[in-house]
Amino acid sequence: MNIIIAKSAGFCWGVRRAVEKARKTANDSKCTIFTDGSLIHNAHMMKMLEEDGVRQSADPATLPPGSTLLIRAHGISPERLAMLQSLPINLVDATCPDVARIQQMALEHADKGETVLILGDPDHAEVIGLLGFAKDRGRVITSPHDVEALPAEISNVCLVSQSTQSMELFRQITQAVLKRFPEATILNTICNATRNRQGELEKLATLCDKFVVVGSSASANTQRLAQIAAGLLDTVVVDSAAELKESDFENVETVGITAGASTPDFIIEQVAERVKSF
Structure with a gap:
């Protein structure tokens, strides 16, 4: 393998x-x-x-x-x-520091009287923190539909994102925001690590037959990574090497392995060794 x-x-x-x-x-x-x-x-x-x-x-x-x-x-x-x-x-x-930068952006635009739209998971710690910096001007959105459903009285708008959000979803949200608020300020605050991680999947998809995404079910960025991977190739998501099944790799020659931002190297190495043994 x-x-x-x-x-x-x-x-x-x-x-x-x-x-x-x-x-x-x-x-x-x-x-x-x-x-x-x-x-x-x-x-x-x-x-x-x-x-x-x-x-x-x-x-x-x-x-x-x-x-x-x-x-x-x-x-x-x-x-x-x-x-x-x-x-x-x-x-x-x-x-x-990337999160701290987004916090300051939310604060600055809220202080200007703008409504700060935060693309993110409502219950995620980073998003909860960002809402605090946006004060009473912050609103969490998760889809283009949320943008359409915003109250009519909203005018001055600034869009930021949780640092680990999907780049494709941010693109869709941006389109929805600009359609409704043409003068909106768009700040793509998805961090470089997330962009690189998601972008690399597309390149790997041309070289592999299957993906393995390693990370916890509690990790939001791992779950987003898994969704992107599954849209490109057949994908297995595991928390550790013990969860791998040899039957999932029949007739597979090359496997691409990626992992969420909270997955330590030793877990990735164990998964790689296990897959090689099939």
Whole structure:
């Protein structure tokens, strides 16, 4: 079995930066540190981080005074930051710089009195944070239909995107926004890592017979990647090598492997070795 692993597979730089910062903080402090929610959406990596002294906090308000809490790469709203700063704990900010840039864009355009349309998953931590920066001017949209359904009184509009959204969906949303609001400000805030990851799939599709997408079902960017892959080739989505089935690879000569932004290298390598054995 021939294997081609996408160059863009696995940790994006923002996730890698957050993981490294968490490990360094735990090592320097010589004690357990906590993260404000799951640092990354991958149970295998979270288990490894626990062994390094990094644990998820479900409720920072219950942490002992003097504890260290790390803000994850997804970022948080100004309101949540103020709440965390009011606690007797130490904060370490691991917000992805790409996300921080989008936060400032949302804030600046909201302060201009514009309605900030945010393309994203309503329940995703990054989107919740962006809504906070957009104040009462923010609205989350998920489809062109949402644009059509916006209230008639909306006029000045700015469009931003969750950093890991689908490029094709952003194109469709842009068309819908400009059709209804010709003077709208369009800010394509999908990060380069996501663009490269999604764009590389189209190239790999010409070289492979099948795709394997590696990542957690809890990872939104992995699920979007899987949808794009399935639109190009027959695709298998797995969280680990243990989920692979040899029967899924009958009459397959070349397999392309890619992975979500929260998938560690060692999981990708294990999947590749397993596929090679078929």
